[in-house]
Amino acid sequence: MTEAEQARPASRRVRMEEVARVAGVSLATVSRALRHPETVSEALRDRVVEAAARLGYVPSPVAGSLAGARSTPLVGVIVPSLTNSFFARTLERMAATLESADLQMMVGHHDYDLAREERIVTAFAGWTPSALVLTGVSHTRGTIRALSDVTCPVIEMWDLDGQPMDSLVGFSNRAAGRAAGRHFAEKGYGEVAYVGAILDADPRARARADGFAEAVQERIGTPARIVTVDGREIGHGGAGLAEVLERWPDTRAIAFSGDVLAVGALFEAQRRGIRVPEDLALFGYGDLNIAAHTNPGLSTIHPPGDEIGQAVADHILARLEDTGSGSRTVALDFSVIDRGSG
Amino acid sequence: MTEAEQARPASRRVRMEEVARVAGVSLATVSRALRHPETVSEALRDRVVEAAARLGYVPSPVAGSLAGARSTPLVGVIVPSLTNSFFARTLERMAATLESADLQMMVGHHDYDLAREERIVTAFAGWTPSALVLTGVSHTRGTIRALSDVTCPVIEMWDLDGQPMDSLVGFSNRAAGRAAGRHFAEKGYGEVAYVGAILDADPRARARADGFAEAVQERIGTPARIVTVDGREIGHGGAGLAEVLERWPDTRAIAFSGDVLAVGALFEAQRRGIRVPEDLALFGYGDLNIAAHTNPGLSTIHPPGDEIGQAVADHILARLEDTGSGSRTVALDFSVIDRGSG
DNA sequence: ATCGGTTCTGAAAACGCTTACAAACAGGCG
DNA sequence: CGCCTGTTTGTAAGCGTTTTCAGAACCGAT
Numbered sequence: 024m025t026e027a028e029q030a031r032p033a034s035r036r037v038r039m040e041e042v043a044r045v046a047g048v049s050l051a052t053v054s055r056a057l058r059h060p061e062t063v064s065e066a067l068r069d070r071v072v073e074a075a076a077r078l079g080y081v082p083s084p085v086a087g088s089l090a091g092a093r094s095t096p097l098v099g100v101i102v103p104s105l106t107n108s109f110f111a112r113t114l115e116r117m118a119a120t121l122e123s124a125d126l127q128m129m130v131g132h133h134d135y136d137l138a139r140e141e142r143i144v145t146a147f148a149g150w151t152p153s154a155l156v157l158t159g160v161s162h163t164r165g166t167i168r169a170l171s172d173v174t175c176p177v178i179e180m181w182d183l184d185g186q187p188m189d190s191l192v193g194f195s196n197r198a199a200g201r202a203a204g205r206h207f208a209e210k211g212y213g214e215v216a217y218v219g220a221i222l223d224a225d226p227r228a229r230a231r232a233d234g235f236a237e238a239v240q241e242r243i244g245t246p247a248r249i250v251t252v253d254g255r256e257i258g259h260g261g262a263g264l265a266e267v268l269e270r271w272p273d274t275r276a277i278a279f280s281g282d283v284l285a286v287g288a289l290f291e292a293q294r295r296g297i298r299v300p301e302d303l304a305l306f307g308y309g310d311l312n313i314a315a316h317t318n319p320g321l322s323t324i325h326p327p328g329d330e331i332g333q334a335v336a337d338h339i340l341a342r343l344e345d346t347g348s349g350s351r352t353v354a355l356d357f358s359v360i361d362r363g364s365g
Numbered sequence: 366m367t368e369a370e371q372a373r374p375a376s377r378r379v380r381m382e383e384v385a386r387v388a389g390v391s392l393a394t395v396s397r398a399l400r401h402p403e404t405v406s407e408a409l410r411d412r413v414v415e416a417a418a419r420l421g422y423v424p425s426p427v428a429g430s431l432a433g434a435r436s437t438p439l440v441g442v443i444v445p446s447l448t449n450s451f452f453a454r455t456l457e458r459m460a461a462t463l464e465s466a467d468l469q470m471m472v473g474h475h476d477y478d479l480a481r482e483e484r485i486v487t488a489f490a491g492w493t494p495s496a497l498v499l500t501g502v503s504h505t506r507g508t509i510r511a512l513s514d515v516t517c518p519v520i521e522m523w524d525l526d527g528q529p530m531d532s533l534v535g536f537s538n539r540a541a542g543r544a545a546g547r548h549f550a551e552k553g554y555g556e557v558a559y560v561g562a563i564l565d566a567d568p569r570a571r572a573r574a575d576g577f578a579e580a581v582q583e584r585i586g587t588p589a590r591i592v593t594v595d596g597r598e599i600g601h602g603g604a605g606l607a608e609v610l611e612r613w614p615d616t617r618a619i620a621f622s623g624d625v626l627a628v629g630a631l632f633e634a635q636r637r638g639i640r641v642p643e644d645l646a647l648f649g650y651g652d653l654n655i656a657a658h659t660n661p662g663l664s665t666i667h668p669p670g671d672e673i674g675q676a677v678a679d680h681i682l683a684r685l686e687d688t689g690s691g692s693r694t695v696a697l698d699f700s701v702i703d704r705g706s707g
Numbered sequence: 708a709t710c711g712g713t714t715c716t717g718a719a720a721a722c723g724c725t726t727a728c729a730a731a732c733a734g735g736c737g
Numbered sequence: 738c739g740c741c742t743g744t745t746t747g748t749a750a751g752c753g754t755t756t757t758c759a760g761a762a763c764c765g766a767t
Contacts, residue, residue: 036493038753049717054755064715081491085431086753089722093755095427097471105460106453115447115474122473127488129439130472131464132457146469149423151378257658283654290658312625313655316599316632380723391747396725406745428723431752435725713764720757731746737739 037080046074057082088151094175098339099129099147100156101140103225107255108311109328110158113180116332117156124340126153135224141166148173154339160185161226176342180331183354184230190342192334192353196227199324199357200234203278203306206322206359208242212276212304215239216248218263218288219280220255228280231308235278248274252284260287261294276304276365282311282323289317289364304365320362327355379422388416399424430493436517440681441471441489442498443482445567449597450653451670452500455522458674459498466682468495477566483508490515496681502527503568518684522673525696526572532684534676534695538569541666541699542576545620545648548664548701550584554618554646557581558590560605560630561622562597570622573650577620590616594626602629603636618646618707624653624665631659631706646707662704669697 043053048067056063056071063071074080088095098121102110118128129147133139141163147155148169154176162170170177170188177189184197207215217236222229232249239247250266252259263284267274279285285307292299299305299319307314307323314321334353341349385395390409398405398413405413416422430437440463444452460470471489475481483505489497490511496518504512512519512530519531526539549557559578564571574591581589592608594601605626609616621627627649634641641647641661649656649665656663676695683691 036753040753050754051717051719051756052715055716058755062715067715081487083431083493083753084491085427085437085493086722087755089425089427089431089724089752090754090756092722105447105457106450108448108450111448111453114472118447118472118474122485122488125488127471127473127492129469130456130460131470132460143464145423146464146467149426150469151425151427257654261658286655287658290660293660312599313628316603316629318632318635378723382723392724393726393747393749394745397746400725404745409746425723428752429725431722431754432724432726434752708767710767711765714762716759716761718757718759721755723752725750725752727748727750729746729748731744733744734742736741 036083037078039080039082042071042075042078042080045078046071094151094153096126097129097150097152098126098154098156099131099144099150099152101131101133101143101147102158103133103135105130105132109181109309109326112328113332113335116329117336120333120336121339124343126339135221137161137163137166141169144169151175153343154178156180156335156339158182159226160187160191162188176339178335178338180335181326182227182230183352187352190338190351190353192331192338192355194327194331194355194357195234196230197234197237199308199326200231200236201238202234202357202359203231203308203324204235204238204247205242206306206361207239207276207278207304207365210276210304210365212365213243214245214248214271214274215243215276215278216250216267216271216274217278217280218250218252218260218267218284220252220259220284222251222280225280231280255281255283257283257287257290260284260289261291262287264288264291274303276300276306278306278308278365280308282307282309282314282321285321285323285364286311286313286317289321300363300365306365310360314360315362317364319364321364322362323360325358325360327357330355378425379420381422381424384413384417384420384422387420388412436493436495438468439471439492439494440468440496440498441473441486441492441494443473443475443485443489444500445475445477447472447474451523451651451668454670455674455677458671459678462675462678463681466685468681477563479503479505479508483511486511493517495685496520498522498677498681500524501568502529502533504530518681520677520680522677523668524569524572525694529694532680532693532695534673534680534697536669536673536697536699538572539576539579541650541668542573542578543580544576544699544701545573545650545666546577546580546589547584548648548703549581549618549620549646549707552618552646552707554707555585556587556590556613556616557585557618557620558592558609558613558616559620559622560592560594560602560609560626562594562601562626564593564622567622573622597623597625599625599629599632602626602631603633604629606630606633616645618642618648620648620650620707622650624649624651624656624663627663627665627706628653628655628659631663642705642707648707652702656702657704659706661706663706664704665702667700667702669699672697 056068131143156178180192182193183195236247252263310325398410473485498520522534524535525537578589594605652667
């Protein structure tokens, strides 16, 4: 049995050493040629690159980051939920940009459970990722402690109200809520209500509800009628509408903490023969695709979800480049979309 | 300046060495106590665990996998899109189970672009993950080559038609399409159509369309009228309906490659004053939450999305345990849901 | 030629952990 | 009480890179 034949079955991986041998250079040169091409003479660089390509060499990010004592080419992203289109779109946008910088995305979701968020943060931090992205600014003490020990950039997104730990990319949910209230005031609706999904667990929805109530009080002069439903699925929208109308039959307009709820309410209104917006105005939040297609179209708030994804990715790349300058807060804007439902 | 004071500012990380010192044992014992508790005497184990907890020691998965020459505690998952609720739900379900086994999820999406899938597979494979999960069974030659070099389990999901590379978890999209056609036949509809989004890029939607046409031909005896729209958003559903009715005004029923399209068509029908299902029957695929709440409710096919997520995670865990036995194909079932729209 | 000053290149020491191997120890037996 | 077995612990050799440091090679200028 020759030496060539008894290759270990386990590691089929082509290592840098082999590239070095084939190219007739040392390990160090291969590393440099691949990592910092400008520090190697052109002749060698070509030889190395060619050998690497021929052998199908794929560098090991694991070994690389251990050796470099540097961060892993991994970005940890934690969102409350993956099924929520807002976050899904943000993720897609981030991934596209990060991918081009050879950064992979590690994602976790916690279902609006901050204790679970803490566990994920701890696990992610162990990887010494290149950056950590969280949703919102409310976290457990443990999360904050874990994050303060971390050396990589930490970005909080989708919120602007509150104290950032490090970087912040988002918009003001409170202002978005206020805008909804102002919108109703401008339309001249007198008796208005707000239906929020699980406000206790979702600080951003809570901020929007508060902003809404605030603006209603200021502009209309009556207190907003607040109802909480215990889920954010479409059926809960109909239930919210039912509860509002039962408790305050004279309600003229309802804002919801999300488009999904609002659409559910719209369907329920259709079933009840309530005309929207003539009898009852409906207003959402999120500007999901569907909002533009219901009958009538759903008036809503368009949060800058795609922009957040893009901005977070850009911000990470920028911070990975030049350590220092540049603002650590990116303030984005939402917009009010009037489509006819309210 | 004492030695304690000149701690390096860079690596604040608590290393195993420190735990060993505090517990008064060797490095190896710490590793064993944490990794294979049963191989260490109870007294030492307790001391080590206690010391680790007190110091806040978090093991480095990077160093760990390099040393173990084993796979990284990472599962790479590649889906066409994150904004598609099916896949989002599958991912959530997977993540929940994998998390409990301390496996993190690396996710990538390719927008139905198989060349991009190949790039992601290559990048993921470099990590020597514990498992790789792809969507569907159609891949580029390059993807297949890259995957065949990989030592970890490779799972293809959301499909059952076709040759698996390794493991397969899903259902037959062709059968789902056939079921839709059969459903129309049973309802006695004569002239039926199918609206598919970007069938060229989505092999599973294509398989459903084929299955549908097949069943229609068999059961109804007329060829199905097939229309392709160039997007899978809600607006494309209305466009599809418009095109079908323009080309074949006598169409009695339309099936869609996705619920989103079907809902869009439903809205368009409402706008046109077409009664559903009296004038025109509509049938979707996906059983999104919304399908149960439209007026009328959307008849559709419920694919086992959650089950796929669960089964994939379970399957990975099982294959990581006992290398060998156990079927490598998990066949799941969809169901037809009749809600009134068609 | 010789020299100082640049490039380039290679040897070798990490990076933080796992594990094969060997040593130490404890217990049971004749 | 020695010998053997079985268990527990420690030593040290990696895992695949990066990077520091120093040496080699080359350059033009003396």
